[in-house]
Each structure stands twice: as C-alpha cells, then as structure tokens.
Amino acid sequence: MNRSKKDIPSCVDCDVNGHGVLCALSKENKAKITQNKGGNFYKKGQVIFYEGNHVNGLYCIYDGMVKLSKLGENGKEQIVRFAKRSDILGYRSLLSDEPYQATATAMEDCWVCVIPKERFLNLLEAEPKLSLDVLKLLSQDLKLAEQLLLDISQKSVKERIAEAIILLKKSFGYQNDGRTIAAHLTRSEIADIAGTTTETTIRTLAQLSQEGLIDLSRKSIRIRNYDALARMAGVFD
Amino acid sequence: MNRSKKDIPSCVDCDVNGHGVLCALSKENKAKITQNKGGNFYKKGQVIFYEGNHVNGLYCIYDGMVKLSKLGENGKEQIVRFAKRSDILGYRSLLSDEPYQATATAMEDCWVCVIPKERFLNLLEAEPKLSLDVLKLLSQDLKLAEQLLLDISQKSVKERIAEAIILLKKSFGYQNDGRTIAAHLTRSEIADIAGTTTETTIRTLAQLSQEGLIDLSRKSIRIRNYDALARMAGVFD
C-alpha cells in the first residue's frame, strides 16, 4: 500500500488521457507540465488541502476518489462535490486568486498530481481551448451546485437521502454485480451529502430498505429499484 | 414609463463602462456587438427568460434589478442570485450549450441588452482577456452558490432570514437615509431567498424587529443594528 511518484506516468503518456481537460493539451505542453508537477500519494482519510489554505497549484487526480466539503460554523460538514480519476481540483480558487473554498479529503487511497499555479495560468494563455474547457467545467459545477441548493432547500430528508444515493451511483458507479454502489461511505458522510444528521440518515435508509428500494448489507448499499428511487428523489435522467 | 432601444447607448459609449466584464473589450469589438445587440425594456415582474428556455444570447443589464430563481417540483421558488446594472446573465448556459438553468425576472423596471450567442462566442476567442474575466465571474458565482448551500443546509430559519437581509443590503444597497434597504420585496420573495415559507418569514421578521435588529415599515426594511444582524447570520465581512 505504498507507491511513489515514479508509479505515476508522465502527463504525455498518462492513461487518464481522453478524459480530463488536460488531455486536450499539445504534447509539448504536456511535457512542460510533467517537468514541474509533483505526484503524491494520499492515504484514505487524509486531507489533500483545507478550506482556507493558500492555493499552491492545480490538483489532478490520477487515481482514487476525493470528497470536497465545507465546514459550517457549528462544525458540521457539508459535502459539496466528489472528484474522481481524471478530474481536476482547485481551479476555481486558482482562477479567482482566493484561498481554497473547500476541503479535499481522500475517500480511498489516492494518487494525485500537482501542477504549479503559474504553470497552469501560463497554459490557459497558451492554449485557448483549455480556457473554454475550464469554462465548461465551471459551468457544470455551478449548475450542479445550484441544483443541490434547490434540492436541499425544498426536499424532505427522505427525498434528499434518495437523491444522495443516486448521486453516489453516478459518481462511483456500480461494483461488478451491477447494483451495489462501488464505494463505502459512513452514515455520517451520507448525512453530510443530504444535509441531515447521522441518526436521521440511519432511520431513513432503514425505511428505504423496508420499502424495497435498496438493500443494506454491512458495508454497502445496493440499489434494488433505481427508477423508484429516482422518482422519489425527483431526478429524471 | 416607456423607453425604447434608442435610450440605451451604443456599447462603445455605455456608461456602465468600467464595471461590467464587457467593458474591457476593445473599441472595435464593442462597436461590433452594438450592431447586433437588441435592447429591451422589461416591466417590473416581467420574465426575461425562463428556466428551460433555449438560449438565444447573452443578457447585459443596463439598468434595473433582476432576480434569478429556480422552481422546485412542488412549485416553490428558490432565488439563487440577484443581478444588477452592468451584470451579465445567461453566460453559464451559453458556455455549456444548455437551456437556461434559472428564470430571470425583472424586480423593477429594467433595460436589458441582448448579445447574440454566436457573437459572444466569437468574442471569447477574439479576446483572451474576456475568457479570463468570465472564468472569474463563474468562479465567484460558484463560490456564492456553495456558500448559500452551506447556509441553507445548516442554519436555522432565523439565521437564514438575517442573512437574506444582509444579502439584500449587499445587492441593493441603502436608500438615502443610509439604513433602509433600497428595494421592496414581498415576504414571499424573502421566503424564497431563505428557503422557507411566507408565514414563517413574517413571524421571523417580526421577531427580529422586536429584538431591535431591524425596523419594519409597511413597504421596507430598515437595518437598525447591522453588526448584530451579521453576527446572527454568521456573516463576517
């Protein structure tokens, strides 16, 4: 369970290729960012950067899942987004030249590359296509954030939990059986997505289980009736 | 109470200059967008575009206040943002090539210019600076949206109402007396900001009034103790 930078390929050969925004870069530019990038390993639970930290670069996830969360005054966490292999993190703060607005935590063991701030800003100027791609990313993020806002403000806890499960499915996908969500989150983390408490989450999950929408085994959630779940969540896609 | 396009100056001479993102454009490009732009008058309450509508262009507010809101399934509205003189609207959907994600409604009589979609996209390519500025705008919007999410998910109604008032102050400013918010919103609209019901909003406003934080006259809200209000809202700036 220990890998070093050498296990992460050069950006030029990165097999994340074809997914992330950085993949559209020219070979030359990929070579350039490879020179400067740092590649790090983060153990499950480890924090990659904290809300409020000074921005030191752009993070690009080579492998593993990351959660982005904000902390309320009362100390309660709200998960705002997930990021996975090939996703980039920190571009928002980097662009507006502000501290990080959320805390990034490894949800499983992760390998993450860091591209220095200046290098990325240079790239933006050098490759106009990159600007447009980042614009689209931000647009998507904003759309999702506003949708989540609407959901949390208007839906019941039950609906929000149902939606959280749908979100997990979309973010993490299924395990081999094609029904079990390929991630283990604590009840508390699920609560932090739905914006409720751990206890209520437990009760609600039990309820959804009784209603036959999901199966709960010790470590994972299996979706038994996706359509009904999506209907309950008010998600149509 | 009736003005026509001719009252709106050419973009080259627009006195919004120096505030909006478009102001950084070269004279040539400003001249170009002036050629194609449509200038419209919207009466208070009128809808500028609806959530789900096909995107036809970029809106630039020449005068007046606009609210951006989304509709929940239950028909309840959630206000996601305000826009005022010199702000632009619709860039997000335009960039990600999707329908509008929110409904824009004139909160007072408004004059709004429309720049055709293609023209704006051309501009983005022509002036790299514009891309960066739009990136920053989006970053800010995202930041605010995520903050609002955190607030609504973790604060009590009373705190949210207090915050809504702070938001109104920041968006609309004060009237001449330096204490009264320069906008009249219905209780229902305030409820739609805070994500609660009209009745609860009324009761909570009355409470804040009794506690000496605000004054309520028939049509407006006067802030009596900004600091205490901000403290209650958990806003520190």
Add this chain to the structure above:
DNA sequence: CGTCAGCTTGATTACTTTCAATTGTTGTGG
C-alpha cells in the same frame, strides 16, 4: 366600493434534531 394581492395571526400537525444509551466493527499493541 369591490376585488385582489399581499400581510398577519393562531392552532395544529408533521418532521427532524437532539440527547442518551447500547451494540457492533476494526485496527493496534501486547
């Protein structure tokens, strides 16, 4: 002067949180 939209109030109900206590699970060091 009637109407309509917005405002207000009270009573009731439903939903969630909070608190407290218990049980289960996991990783670690002896």
Add this chain to the structure above:
DNA sequence: CCACAACAATTGAAAGTAATCAAGCTGACG
C-alpha cells in the same frame, strides 16, 4: 490471537422547529 480503544451504527424517547391549514386584515387600484 485477544483485549482494548476508537470509531461507526443503531434505537428510543423527548424536545423543538417549521410547515400547513384556516381565517381575517389591509391597502392599492380600477
């Protein structure tokens, strides 16, 4: 491998908060 500590899950009961429902009010306006 076991015992312990720390964390995670669960359950019940009580308290609180805000939504809902049902009436009146009020002021603006044709």
